[in-house]
Amino acid sequence: MATDPTVRRRRRNPSLLAGAVILGLLVVVALVAPPLLSGSAETLTDDARLGPGAGHLLGTDAFGRDVLARALVATRLTLLMAAAATAASFVVGVAIGALVHLAPGWLRETCLRLIDSAVAFPSLVLALVIAAVLGPGTGSAIVAIAVAGVPGFARLTANLAATVADKDYVLTARLLGVPGPRILARHVLPNISGPLLVLLSSSFTLSLLDISSLSFVGLGVQSPQYDWGRLLNEALPSIFAQPSVVLAPSLMLIVTGVGAMLLGDGVASLVDPRTRGTAPAPTAAPDAADAAGTAAPAVVSRPPGAAGADAEPDGLLTVAGLTVRAGDRTLVDDVSFTIGAGRIVGLVGESGSGKSTIAMAVAGLLPEGVRADASRLALGDLDLLGTPPGRRLATEIGIVYQDPIGTFNPALRLGTQLTEVARTHLGTPRRQARRDMARALADIRVTEPERRLRQHPHELSGGMLQRASIASAMTTNPRLLIADEPTTALDVTVQAEVLRQFRRINREHGTAMLFISHDIGVVGELCDTVLVLHGGRVVDRTTGRDLRRGTVTHPYTRALLAATPAAVEAGATLSAVRWTADTPPAQPAGTPPYEAPLDGTPPDGLSPDGLSDTAADRPPAAEGSR
Amino acid sequence: MSAGPSAATGRLPVAAVRRAPGLRLGGGWAGFAVRRAGGLLMSMLLLVVVTFLIVPLLPGDPARAIAGTNSSPATLAAIRERLGLDEPMTTRFVHYLGDITSGRLGTSFRFDTPVADIVSTRLPYTVQLVIPAVLLSLLVAVPLGMAVGVLTRDGRRRRLGVAFGTIAGLLASAPVYVVATLLVVLFSISLGLLPSGGATTPSALVLPITALCIGPAFAIARVVRQETASVLAQDYMRTARGHRLGTVRLHLRHALPNLVTSVLTLSGLVLTSLLGGTIILENVFTYPGLGTEVVQAIIYKDYPVIQGIILVVGMLALLVNLLVDVVLGIVDPRTLDGGRRGH
Numbered sequence: 001m002a003t004d005p006t007v008r009r010r011r012r013n014p015s016l017l018a019g020a021v022i023l024g025l026l027v028v029v030a031l032v033a034p035p036l037l038s039g040s041a042e043t044l045t046d047d048a049r050l051g052p053g054a055g056h057l058l059g060t061d062a063f064g065r066d067v068l069a070r071a072l073v074a075t076r077l078t079l080l081m082a083a084a085a086t087a088a089s090f091v092v093g094v095a096i097g098a099l100v101h102l103a104p105g106w107l108r109e110t111c112l113r114l115i116d117s118a119v120a121f122p123s124l125v126l127a128l129v130i131a132a133v134l135g136p137g138t139g140s141a142i143v144a145i146a147v148a149g150v151p152g153f154a155r156l157t158a159n160l161a162a163t164v165a166d167k168d169y170v171l172t173a174r175l176l177g178v179p180g181p182r183i184l185a186r187h188v189l190p191n192i193s194g195p196l197l198v199l200l201s202s203s204f205t206l207s208l209l210d211i212s213s214l215s216f217v218g219l220g221v222q223s224p225q226y227d228w229g230r231l232l233n234e235a236l237p238s239i240f241a242q243p244s245v246v247l248a249p250s251l252m253l254i255v256t257g258v259g260a261m262l263l264g265d266g267v268a269s270l271v272d273p274r275t276r277g278t279a280p281a282p283t284a285a286p287d288a289a290d291a292a293g294t295a296a297p298a299v300v301s302r303p304p305g306a307a308g309a310d311a312e313p314d315g316l317l318t319v320a321g322l323t324v325r326a327g328d329r330t331l332v333d334d335v336s337f338t339i340g341a342g343r344i345v346g347l348v349g350e351s352g353s354g355k356s357t358i359a360m361a362v363a364g365l366l367p368e369g370v371r372a373d374a375s376r377l378a379l380g381d382l383d384l385l386g387t388p389p390g391r392r393l394a395t396e397i398g399i400v401y402q403d404p405i406g407t408f409n410p411a412l413r414l415g416t417q418l419t420e421v422a423r424t425h426l427g428t429p430r431r432q433a434r435r436d437m438a439r440a441l442a443d444i445r446v447t448e449p450e451r452r453l454r455q456h457p458h459e460l461s462g463g464m465l466q467r468a469s470i471a472s473a474m475t476t477n478p479r480l481l482i483a484d485e486p487t488t489a490l491d492v493t494v495q496a497e498v499l500r501q502f503r504r505i506n507r508e509h510g511t512a513m514l515f516i517s518h519d520i521g522v523v524g525e526l527c528d529t530v531l532v533l534h535g536g537r538v539v540d541r542t543t544g545r546d547l548r549r550g551t552v553t554h555p556y557t558r559a560l561l562a563a564t565p566a567a568v569e570a571g572a573t574l575s576a577v578r579w580t581a582d583t584p585p586a587q588p589a590g591t592p593p594y595e596a597p598l599d600g601t602p603p604d605g606l607s608p609d610g611l612s613d614t615a616a617d618r619p620p621a622a623e624g625s626r
Numbered sequence: 627m628s629a630g631p632s633a634a635t636g637r638l639p640v641a642a643v644r645r646a647p648g649l650r651l652g653g654g655w656a657g658f659a660v661r662r663a664g665g666l667l668m669s670m671l672l673l674v675v676v677t678f679l680i681v682p683l684l685p686g687d688p689a690r691a692i693a694g695t696n697s698s699p700a701t702l703a704a705i706r707e708r709l710g711l712d713e714p715m716t717t718r719f720v721h722y723l724g725d726i727t728s729g730r731l732g733t734s735f736r737f738d739t740p741v742a743d744i745v746s747t748r749l750p751y752t753v754q755l756v757i758p759a760v761l762l763s764l765l766v767a768v769p770l771g772m773a774v775g776v777l778t779r780d781g782r783r784r785r786l787g788v789a790f791g792t793i794a795g796l797l798a799s800a801p802v803y804v805v806a807t808l809l810v811v812l813f814s815i816s817l818g819l820l821p822s823g824g825a826t827t828p829s830a831l832v833l834p835i836t837a838l839c840i841g842p843a844f845a846i847a848r849v850v851r852q853e854t855a856s857v858l859a860q861d862y863m864r865t866a867r868g869h870r871l872g873t874v875r876l877h878l879r880h881a882l883p884n885l886v887t888s889v890l891t892l893s894g895l896v897l898t899s900l901l902g903g904t905i906i907l908e909n910v911f912t913y914p915g916l917g918t919e920v921v922q923a924i925i926y927k928d929y930p931v932i933q934g935i936i937l938v939v940g941m942l943a944l945l946v947n948l949l950v951d952v953v954l955g956i957v958d959p960r961t962l963d964g965g966r967r968g969h
Contacts, residue, residue, distance in 0.1 A: 117669040121943050124902030125936055129676055131682045132924045132932045135691075190799050209801045216803050217909045217921045232807060236910070239822075243811040250804045257799035265795075365868055368780035390870030399868050406861035411883035411958070458960070 016266025018575075022259030030079045033072040041069035049242055058248050062238060070231055071248035078227040078252075081142050082208035088146035088202055089207070093153020098189060100154075101161050112158055118151035126151075127210060129221045141220035145210045150204055156199055160192035167191075198267050205260030212253060228252050258298045316341045316512050317362065317480055320376040324357050324496045324536075326369060331357045333536045337478070342510040344502075346527030346544070348520050348560065354536035355516045359484045362514065363399055364388070379480055391425045398473030398511075402485035404465035408457035415453030418472040426476060433475075440471040444501055465492035470501055474509070481505070481513045484597075487522060499526060520560045524548045646934040657960040658955055666944060673940040677933040678722045682708060692735065692927050709929075726937065732930035736923075741934035744919065749938060751825055752915035756904055756942075758831075759838040760897050766843040768889065771850025776877055778851075779858045790851065802903040806837035806910040823911045834911050838903060842896045849892050850885060857884045887958045894950035898943045905939065 045064030052059045058068040100111045118126070127148040134140030164170060165188065173183050215229025225228070228249040235245040269425040314351035315338035324332035332354040339345045347355040361372040364384060377384045382392055385600045408415055418441075419433035428436070434453055441449035457465060473481060475553060483502065487495040503526060505511055517523050523530050524547030532540035532554065540554035552558055684691045689705040705711075710718050725732045731741035752902040813833060814822035821830045857863065857895075858881060866880040908917030916935050923931040955962045 113665075113668050114672060117665070117672045120669050120898070120947055121673070121940050122898050123901035123945065124899075124905060125940050128920060128924065128932070128936055130904070132680050132929070132936075134685070135927070136925060197883040205799075213801065213803055213906045217906055219921060219924060232803070236807070239807070239810065240815055243815045246807050246811060250808055253798045253804050254796070257801060258796055261795050263797040363868065365864055368782065394868070394870040399865075401861065401865065402860060407865050407878055409866065409884070411886075412880070417865075420871070424869065424871060424875075446904055568960070 013266050013269060015262040016270065019259050019263025022255060023263060026075060026079065026256060026259065029072055030076040034076050037066075037069040037073050040066040041073040049238075051242075052244055056503070059242070059244050061234070061242075061520060067245055067248050069230065070226065071252050074227050074231055074249070075252065077138075077221065077225065077250070078212065078229075079209060081138065081211050081221075081227065082145075082204055085142045085146040085149065085207040085211060086200065086204045088142075089149030089153055089203065090196075092146070093150045094189070094196065096150065097154040097157025097159075098161055098184050100158050101188075102184070105455050108246060115151055115155045115158060119155050122148045123148040123152075123206070123210065124213075127214065131214060136219045136222060138221045138225060139417075141211050141214045144214065144219075145207050148210065149207060152203065153196070153199065156195060157192065160195060161188050164188050164191050198264070201267055202260065202264045205256060205264075206259075208256060209253065211611035216624055315339065316380055317514065318376050318378050319358075319362065320374060322358065322361060322372060322374040322377060324354070324361050324366065324370060325371045326371075331370070331536055332361065332372075335531075335533075335536075335538055337514045337531055337538070339514060339529075339542075341512055342506070343529065344506055344515055344527045346511040346523035346530040346543075347514065347516045347533055348518065348523045348530055349562075350518060352535075353533040355518075355533050356484050357536075358533075359482050359514060359516050362480075363482055364393060365399075387393055394421050394425045395476040398476065398478035398481045398507055400466070400469050400473050400481070400486045403489045404462050404469055405457065407469060408465060410457055412456075413453065414455055414457060414460070414468060417457075418453070418468060419475070421472070422475050436475060437471070441468060444468075444471045445497070446471070463498065464500055466490060466494075467501060470498070470505070474505060474511070477509065477511075479512065481511050482516075483513060484516045485518065486515075487517070487519070495522070502526060510608045511524060520557075520563075532560065588614045642889050654959075654962055655955065658951075662948065662951060666948065669944050670941070673937060673944075674723070675725065677936050677940075678719055680933060681711075682715065682718075682931055692929065698926065731934035731937070734931050735928045736926055736931070741930045744931060745916070745934050748916045748919050748935075749915060751913065752904055752908070752917065754825075754831065755834050755838060755908075755913070756901060758771060759842070759900060759904075760946075762835065763839040763842040763896070763900070764845060764893065766839070768850055768885075771847035772841075772877065772882070772885070773852050774847070775851040775854025776858070776881075791848075794844040794848050794851075795839050797843075798848060799890055800841060802837055803906050803910055804842055805840050806834065806907050809833050809837050810910065823913065825913055825915075830911075833915060834907060835912075838900060838907055841903070842893075842900050844853035845896055846889065846893055850889055853885045853888050854881060857881050860884075883957075887954060890950055890954050890957070894947055897946050897950070898945060901939060901943050901946070 017518060042065060045060070047056070047060050047064040048062055050060040050064075056066045058066075058071075061067055061070070075458070084101065096111075096115070100108055103111065108474075110267075127144040130144035130147050131140055134143060134566050155526065161184075170183060170187050173187050178186075211220055212227060212229030212232075216225050216233050221227045221230040223234075226234070231249040232246060232253075235242075235249065239246060317339040319338065320336045322332055322335045323330065335354075335358060337345060346360060347384060349355050357370070360366050361374075362377070362379075362384065366372060374385060379396060382388055382396060384393075408414070415434055415437065418437050419428070419430070422428040422433045438449040438453060441452060446452055446464055446467050447462055451470065452464070460468070466489075470486070477562070481502075486502070490498060499522065502513065502515070506513060515523065515527055520530075524544050527544040530542050530544060530547060531538050532542065534556060540552070540557045542552050542554070543556060546552050547557075547561065550561065552561065681688055688701075688709065688711060689702045690697065692705055692709075693701050710721060713721075722732075729742055731745065733739065734741055734744060737744065774786065774790045777783055778790070781787075810822045810833060813820045820833050821827065822833070824830050863876075863880060868875055871879070904915065905917035905920060907913075908915045911923055912918065916939060918937075920932060920935040922928075923935065951961075
């Protein structure tokens with residue numbers, strides 16, 4: 001998880017290190033092997049076609065030359081050819097890609113199209129053209145691969161330069177009358193060097209493998225010179241008599257490829273941490289930015305008997321002693337409440353207060369690595385703590401999420417997604433499910449419902465999607481509707497309409513709701529009971545009515561109210577504003593739970609739902625925070 | 627979730643891919659066809675010009691380059707006559723175009739037969755390697771990459787993740803001719819299971835196709851795995867989990883369609899490079915396809931054959947690109963407007 005400190009330490013980038021070490025070793029071999037090993041690599045001896053043994057680790061070839069020594073000595077020529085080809089492609093490609101922007105409009109367009117067209121072909125096609133013109137040989141192989149690499153560099157440079165050319169500093173330079181070539185050299189090229197270097201490193205290996213492939217088919221290095229490709233080419237005819245001869249050059253080519261891949265992965269993750277190959281960025285726990293620190297008293301799971309006493313007889317959802325942890329961090333600390341049938345309970349608090357985590361714990365949708373414990377967590381007769389049957393979870397709990405656009409699968413039509421639960425868990429036939437859904441959409445004032453079902457999510461507005469998502473959550477007539485910041489991503493006029501729909505559903509269907517928002521005004525409008533959360537703990541329990549009237553007593557709640565313009569307009573004025581002057585309500589992330597001002601004002605069970613008051617179980621220091 | 631455009635994942639924020647009103651060429655397939663036809667014509671023209679330039683670019687006297695330094699003046703004159711070297715460049719280009727459009731592709735110096743005949747006997751052999759290799763690559767890469775992506779999600783099973791990363795990285799970066807050589811050593815020579823060359827029996831195709839698709843399969847699998855991890859972290863996957871579906875339906879119905887675009891985009895690149903790999907690979911197996919023929923033609927300076935084969939291989943690459951774009955357009959209609967995304 002993101003909260004795991006070991007993940008942060010992974011920034012060391014092991015693949016970059018490993019790749020650099022492998023390629024560095026190859027350079028060392030290229031420098032050292034020719035002077036030391038040329039003798040055994042090139043002197044003809046009578047020890048022809050020896051198998052691998054003590055004298056010759058990988059045996060000898062048909063002329064009695066040491067196979068391993070030849071492969072090591074060949075490193076120099078192989079690396080030099082690849083370096084020459086890459087350098088040439090780099091210089092020519094970057095020059096073309098940059099200069100193209102100095103050309104007049106039509107010429108520039110034509111050149112850009114030509115570059116695009118050239119990139120569409122495998123690089124080997126262009127290399128074969130050059131090889132055909134120049135004939136087989138070391139020089140022609142270098143030129144062929146160099147030319148084949150030019151379009152790649154040209155296109156990357158041209159694309160990058162085009163994005164930089166619109167930047168303010170380039171425009172300024174142009175307005176100041178700085179000549180074009182100078183702008184390129186001074187302002188454009190230095191600013192695009194990063195991606196070019198990434199391409200340079202991958203291009204070097206590609207050149208190396210491609211030149212070796214030309215040598216391998218006989219179009220590159222010719223005898224008596226030898227690179228790895230040539231060695232493999234010479235080994236091939238005797239492969240049946242002496243298969244071990246191919247091992248050394250093969251190994252060198254594979255090691256180079258792996259080194260380059262590691263280096264490339266490493267460099268890419270330096271440039272963009274999201275593309276890290278081996279460790280995909282873990283998802284952050286929702287609302288887990290700050291949580292009760294390790295200083296929080298350990299939560300002792302209460303004996304089952306005590307939990308029964310907490311639950312109200314007609315409580316539909318019972319949450320008792322809910323604690324959620326991610327690794328050693330506590331996101332939600334001993335939270336208890338119940339929701340009676342037909343009631344709406346609001347959870348309010350700043351981001352990071354743990355309110356969404358509570359909702360996801362109830363829904364059983366906590367992210368990987370986040371663990372919930374509770375003495376009791378039940379929806380009526382459905383125990384949510386164990387592994388409740390998916391069918392009951394899906395049909396008895398409806399969920400509306402925060403961001404309607406991210407919530408829908410962009411690749412699937414709305415009809416498929418909205419009717420999925422009904423079709424999967426209630427066995428509703430497809431047609432029937434679509435008809436029901438169309439009617440539900442019309443009820444919630446979505447225009448052209450039939451057409452919407454055939455559309456993809458990106459074709460609808462956020463407000464429309466959110467209403468569709470509410471309608472979908474209601475198709476199974478769930479006992480509990482969880483709404484996790486359902487209006488946050490919407491603009492104000494749409495918010496009002498969506499809130500009206502929640503109220504209508506509650507009135508018409510009597511659905512109990514757990515409504516989460518950071519907007520205390522919205523919560524006050526809708527909810528019967530409101531829990532104010534801070535740092536993963538409940539700091540205040542109040543009612544929607546008190547919030548609307550502004551008659552709340554708790555200083556933190558009053559501070560939240562004061563920070564909401566809508567609530568101030570609604571009449572919650574004097575006391576809240578005065579309190580703000582003393583202590584600002586906005587807590588920077590990571591601050592300890594809001595405790596100090598609470599001393600001496602122990603909250604009482606304000607809730608008509610009979611919220612459990614378990615202060616007696618707690619150590620005195622934590623008492624005020626509950 | 628991160629909302630920024632990412633070239634690596636090929637996903638764009640909704641606002642960026644939503645259809646803009648009054649797009650210049652119109653949206654949908656019509657605009658796609660116009661744009662794509664333009665690009666295709668350009669690429670074909672480039673291919674024709676570049677292959678034409680092979681002969682004029684030959685260093686020194688092309689006739690001497692072809693016939694060798696010790697050839698008689700009569701031979702040189704005959705070659706000049708046959709290639710039309712004395713004619714102006716434009717006339718020669720027109721002749722070249724005529725050769726291509728008539729479908730004859732000129733006449734081979736070595737065999738004195740139409741190049742079209744040589745290409746048409748060799749092409750089926752190459753295609754018979756390329757198509758199975760392409761299909762096999764995708765059939766291995768997508769399920770494998772997805773399975774590993776699902777199993778290692780959110781940093782689970784770290785050891786499996788590292789093992790896959792290492793092995794797939796190794797296999798993806800090994801050059802095709804080395805893989806082929808080692809496969810021959812292992813399966814033909816050490817184990818004696820499969821033929822090491824030719825194309826006479828179906829079993830002779832096993833090693834070349836395997837060698838050809840190992841690299842692309844694991845290169846694509848690495849990307850599929852990475853994409854799976856990022857798709858699984860999306861909000862809509864949480865929604866789908868909230869629907870409490872079975873594992874298979876959850877991943878195939880909800881995750882897979884979101885992988886297809888980026889995987890196909892990458893596959894286009896990998897598969898065109900697979901064409902290049904075929905040319906080299908055929909030489910390991912002395913396989914009677916276009917690859918062995920073009921290498922021989924270069925060594926023996928048989929320019930019409932070189933030109934013909936490069937033309938055909940280039941066209942195949944364009945065809946693969948076009949196919950990928952069309953399939954992308956069918957699977958993800960949003961790509962029709964902006965052309966191919968990513969890379």
